Amino acid sequence: MEFRKVKNLLKKEESTKLDFKRKIDIYTDSGKKELAKDVCAIANSRGGRGYIIIGVEDKTKEIVGIEDMDLNEESIQQVISSRCVPPIPIAFEFVKYGAKGLGVITIFSGAQKPYQIRDNGAFYIRRGSTTDTMKKEEVISYLSESLSFNIEVSPIVNSSINTLNYSTIDRYFASKGIEISEENRIEFMDAAAITYIDKDSGNRMVTLGGLLIFSDVNSIYLPHNMIKVINRLEGRKSGVTVLQGSLLTLLELSENLLETILPSKYPVNSICEAINNAILYRDYSLHGKVIEIIISENSVIVSSPGAMILNNNDKNHSYIKRNMWIYDKLIALDHKKRYLKPYPGFSIMKKGFKNIGRIKFVNSLEENIFKVIFPGIKNISL
Known part of the structure; x- marks a missing residue:
């Protein structure tokens, strides 16, 4: 950010889009909650970009500066992305102001309002220079303007x-x-x-x-978009492999790797189906979590960030499907038609292990993760 821009902001009073802070705390739970609450409130307030300037007394506007060199965009983004839904686009940078250093959090005007705090479900907004909970009619107004929380169309700050x-x-x-x-x-x-x-x-x-x-x-820009494969089978490429790339690339790489690790008689197709579902339905707002595959003699576990949420409006007790924008693109681009199958994914997974063993589906709301646990290779007659 240009010095002139910071100078102009410091001349202004705190408002719905501007907040001054002596310091922020990203190390304690209470500090993280406070930061997420403030960012959420500014993001929900009307207008363009918002700013939190760190190193300034909010009452007197005295420049005290900051000394915490551990503050960086990644650490702040992790706090915000883990506590706010949908993810709020922000940027962070240090700015030299005279002999002091300031930290500036820029909160961009996203298209996914209203933003919500994950732990308590509250919606916050700025009223003048103070943070307050949104009124029912305010939430309804935002929802009417943006009829869906489509995380896939959220811009990634600084992406090219x-x-x-x-x-x-x-x-x-x-x-x-x-x-x-x-x-x-x-x-x-x-x-x-x-x-x-x-x-x-x-x-x-x-x-x-x-x-x-x-x-x-x-x-x-998205380091959490990866598949981490942990192979604990001795003599079969044991170790950790990290797969990255576009979603279709991840599908191909994971299939190829599993075929080299697992025995030919093992129903790899069922594992691949679990990976297909994980890639499509994982919660991409969880920046600190990745898709993980753990392979051992006793089991093969596919873990996907984001628990499945029951659709209470469906009498058949189906789950709410995430990432429909992504689904449209995968259907169009995947020449293997892995997302155009006549049977549900769970049925395909179970079919491969029909005469081998039981598959466990674990949906943990507490851990915010969905796991599929398959029988290990010791259950296969090689």
């Missing part, structure tokens, strides 16, 4: 469209009967929410879904 694979994008539009040229590609990318234009700066960013589907190097 240069990381996108244009040939994959063109192939997606071709599957929809749309002919793309270099002249109209950007226009269609914006319209399809692959990219997003920030109203304040005019900068074009990539959305979460755009990176997941159309970028081979999305780990630059």
